[in-house]
Amino acid sequence: MSADFLYGIEVIINGLMAGVLYALVALGFVLIFKASGIFNYAQGVMALFAALTLVGIMEGQVPFSHLINAIFGTEVHHFGWEVPALLAIAFTVLIMIGFAWAVQHFVFRHLVGQEPIILFMATIGLAYFLEGVGDLMWGSDIKTLALGLPQGGSLVVEEWTAGLGGDDFYGFFIDKLDMIATIVAILLVASLIIFAQYTKQGRAMRAVADDHQAALSVGISLNFIWVLVWSLAGIVALVAGVMWGAKSGVQFSLSLIALKALPVLMLGGFTSIPGAIVGGLIIGVGEKLFEYTIGAPYLGGATENWFAYMLALIFLVFRPQGLFGEKIIERV
Amino acid sequence: MKMKTLAAMALAGTMAAAPAMAELVIPDLSYRTGPYAAGGTPFSDGYQDYFNLLNARDGGIGGEPVRIVECETGYNTEKGVECYESTKGEGALIYQPLSTGITYQLIPKATADNIPIHTMGYGRTSAANGEVFNWVFNYPANYWDAASVMVNYLLEENGGDLGGKKIALVYHNSAYGKEPIRTLESLSAQHGFTLSQLAVDHPGQEQKSQWLQIRRERPDYVLMWGWGVMNQVAVQEAANINFPMENFIGNWWAGAEHDVTPAGAAANGYKSLNMNRVDADLPVFAEIKTLVHDAGNAAGDGSNLGSVLYTRGMYAAMLAAEAIAKAQEIHGVSAITPAQLRDGMEALEITEARMAELGMAKIGPEFSVSCQDHGGTGLGIVQQWDAGAGKWVALTDYIAPDNAVTDPLVKEDSMAFASENNIEPGCL
Numbered sequence: 001m002s003a004d005f006l007y008g009i010e011v012i013i014n015g016l017m018a019g020v021l022y023a024l025v026a027l028g029f030v031l032i033f034k035a036s037g038i039f040n041y042a043q044g045v046m047a048l049f050a051a052l053t054l055v056g057i058m059e060g061q062v063p064f065s066h067l068i069n070a071i072f073g074t075e076v077h078h079f080g081w082e083v084p085a086l087l088a089i090a091f092t093v094l095i096m097i098g099f100a101w102a103v104q105h106f107v108f109r110h111l112v113g114q115e116p117i118i119l120f121m122a123t124i125g126l127a128y129f130l131e132g133v134g135d136l137m138w139g140s141d142i143k144t145l146a147l148g149l150p151q152g153g154s155l156v157v158e159e160w161t162a163g164l165g166g167d168d169f170y171g172f173f174i175d176k177l178d179m180i181a182t183i184v185a186i187l188l189v190a191s192l193i194i195f196a197q198y199t200k201q202g203r204a205m206r207a208v209a210d211d212h213q214a215a216l217s218v219g220i221s222l223n224f225i226w227v228l229v230w231s232l233a234g235i236v237a238l239v240a241g242v243m244w245g246a247k248s249g250v251q252f253s254l255s256l257i258a259l260k261a262l263p264v265l266m267l268g269g270f271t272s273i274p275g276a277i278v279g280g281l282i283i284g285v286g287e288k289l290f291e292y293t294i295g296a297p298y299l300g301g302a303t304e305n306w307f308a309y310m311l312a313l314i315f316l317v318f319r320p321q322g323l324f325g326e327k328i329i330e331r332v
Numbered sequence: 333m334k335m336k337t338l339a340a341m342a343l344a345g346t347m348a349a350a351p352a353m354a355e356l357v358i359p360d361l362s363y364r365t366g367p368y369a370a371g372g373t374p375f376s377d378g379y380q381d382y383f384n385l386l387n388a389r390d391g392g393i394g395g396e397p398v399r400i401v402e403c404e405t406g407y408n409t410e411k412g413v414e415c416y417e418s419t420k421g422e423g424a425l426i427y428q429p430l431s432t433g434i435t436y437q438l439i440p441k442a443t444a445d446n447i448p449i450h451t452m453g454y455g456r457t458s459a460a461n462g463e464v465f466n467w468v469f470n471y472p473a474n475y476w477d478a479a480s481v482m483v484n485y486l487l488e489e490n491g492g493d494l495g496g497k498k499i500a501l502v503y504h505n506s507a508y509g510k511e512p513i514r515t516l517e518s519l520s521a522q523h524g525f526t527l528s529q530l531a532v533d534h535p536g537q538e539q540k541s542q543w544l545q546i547r548r549e550r551p552d553y554v555l556m557w558g559w560g561v562m563n564q565v566a567v568q569e570a571a572n573i574n575f576p577m578e579n580f581i582g583n584w585w586a587g588a589e590h591d592v593t594p595a596g597a598a599a600n601g602y603k604s605l606n607m608n609r610v611d612a613d614l615p616v617f618a619e620i621k622t623l624v625h626d627a628g629n630a631a632g633d634g635s636n637l638g639s640v641l642y643t644r645g646m647y648a649a650m651l652a653a654e655a656i657a658k659a660q661e662i663h664g665v666s667a668i669t670p671a672q673l674r675d676g677m678e679a680l681e682i683t684e685a686r687m688a689e690l691g692m693a694k695i696g697p698e699f700s701v702s703c704q705d706h707g708g709t710g711l712g713i714v715q716q717w718d719a720g721a722g723k724w725v726a727l728t729d730y731i732a733p734d735n736a737v738t739d740p741l742v743k744e745d746s747m748a749f750a751s752e753n754n755i756e757p758g759c760l
Contacts, residue, residue, distance in 0.1 A: 140369035142590040152572045249594030253367035253535045253561035291541045302505040302531035
């Protein structure tokens with residue numbers, strides 16, 4: 001087989017892996033939108049905040065230390081201990097649940113019945129507020145995520161596949177971190193599906209997603225369900241933040257990963273978990289393949305960002321609700 | 333009675349505030365928040381701490397205290413322009429925007445307002461032609477110098493011959509990232525190496541395609557023009573594809589500690605340029621620690637002292653302070669105006685003896701500025717990351733750029749700018 005063809009396959013494989021990472025971010029959007037109709041602009045910042053919190057707890061960093069030191073003239077920065085990763089993840093999940101409760105209690109409880117654009121604006125405010133709080137709590141320096149996640153290309157895959165082509169083919173490159181991210185994403189989606197299908201709270205969540213009024217009439221607490229979905233979105237944000245943060249260190253640009261989720265949502269629909277996954281994979285493969293075949297050789301490269309949106313737009317024209325979104329039929 | 337008391341207090345307040353009119357106002361267009369905060373914070377800390385040191389140790393410069401006016405840009409060009417507009421009225425003497433995008437917007441504004449801009453190792457490269465860009469200075473080095481220094485270093489590594497070599501440029505897809513392309517294309521034609529260009533879109537969090545391409549094409553060297561998260565991801569991706577890190581060289585905005593630490597041991601051997609020497613044992617740092625940090629006047633939390641970008645920020649402040657002192661000397665006044673400072677910048681001369689006297693021996697190269705040359709000597713060093721020791725190690729002394737290549741490019745670009753903007757080149 002020719003090296004170009006094999007490298008094309010390599011690009012597709014890596015596109016699929018990148019798509020999984022995009023889908024991880026998109027999942028958080030879908031969870032909240034499906035249950036409450038809110039497009040959560042803050043999802044990317046939640047990923048950043050969750051990852052910052054995880055590293056801060058692991059390193060025993062004193063939250064708000066700069067503020068405390070500035071006010072009281074102290075010099076405290078660390079507690080002097082380090083927290084094991086699993087325990088730190090558990091604490092971070094608790095904090096994200098606390099954040100979900102606070103968001104519901106202090107913001108969205110007061111906005112029930114408002115127009116979707118108002119709710120969207122509220123999430124923009126929330127995003128900037130959370131970014132500022134994250135900065136104050138943990139500082140703006142780049143933090144290393146020491147979870148021991150493997151990085152680098154898999155030598156086993158590279159050696160096994162090197163013989164498929166000639167001397168100018170060096171075997172398939174597959175990043176070990178991407179493999180881990182794929183496994184984690186599969187487990188996460190499976191857990192979400194099991195939770196939604198087989199638990200009382202999960203069924204209540206689906207009922208709210210289907211019809212708020214009907215769910216209310218059978219005694220389901222909307223407040224509780226919304227705290228639940230924001231908590232789940234917080235946990236998904238933590239996973240996304242960890243996977244992206246492992247590549248670049250945990251830093252404030254993580255909040256921009258939300259930009260990668262938007263075309264995925266446009267393509268997969270805002271209300272479908274399978275849509276987020278399939279949308280992520282299509283965007284991942286599409287943008288990487290376009291860059292490989294046309295972008296880099298003919299257009300000077302760096303086509304991935306705009307091509308992802310163009311691909312999503314094409315899908316939108318033919319299927320406005322997205323691949324798996326619910327078709328909107330309004331009868332007069 | 334009450335009114336009289338209030339009037340007396342107001343008068344006393346005005347009198348007390350009167351000396352402030354003679355302060356030397358230095359705006360600091362910093363970015364301590366957002367995606368580029370990790371680079372902006374240490375630079376700003378170093379910039380401010382040096383002026384704070386001068387205030388604490390010498391009572392300012394030439395007897396005039398320095399007042400720093402900090403304005404957060406978030407590395408956002410629009411915010412940077414807002415910061416300029418909101419601070420220039422305070423008597424701003426000089427701007428150091430630390431952003432090529434902001435610099436491009438400020439060049440016409442500052443020129444019209446007669447306020448000098450110092451873009452140290454960034455901004456518009458052809459501003460080195462002082463006869464066209466009267467109010468813009470980019471000493472001691474610029475991007476085209478950096479590209480040339482990189483190639484000269486590689487020539488040295490390869491016995492003076494780069495013929496047949498493949499060099500890839502990974503660059504931030506922005507005005508900043510595209511700056512070295514012209515120079516590298518000229519050098520490619522001159523030395524016979526193949527240049528491939530790989531653009532990375534802002535912010536640079538996702539670079540898989542570019543590094544797969546590098547893995548396929550197997551260049552001998554990769555040069556990088558990155559900033560922010562692009563640097564950390566590039567170093568990690570290079571390690572992922574097992575690219576030899578000693579053949580991966582970033583420019584001086586891709587060579588700070590935080591650019592390499594997230595990749596851990598995998599970053600060992602990565603190289604970068606630097607326009608200033610990094611040495612945590614410089615006596616000036618001890619003075620800053622004692623007179624600024626311990627006195628509770630640090631710009632940040634003190635943790636960046638001695639780091640690459642802190643040192644560069646401090647170096648930038650030193651160059652500004654020396655120009656202010658020179659302007660005071662030329663004009664015989666201590667409370668100088670921006671136009672007088674411009675004269676001081678054009679007469680600036682940095683010598684080894686002066687740097688040693690300031691407690692920062694050999695921090696930068698010796699250079700002098702003139703009306704014609706606002707760019708300095710363009711020298712740079714190559715440093716290498718030692719992951720085990722957790723520090724940058726200088727591999728070379730200061731390397732000179734190939735002025736025969738860069739000077740004509742500066743001339744051509746600046747004259748085109750002059751023609752487009754109806755500027756008659758000349759000294760003020």
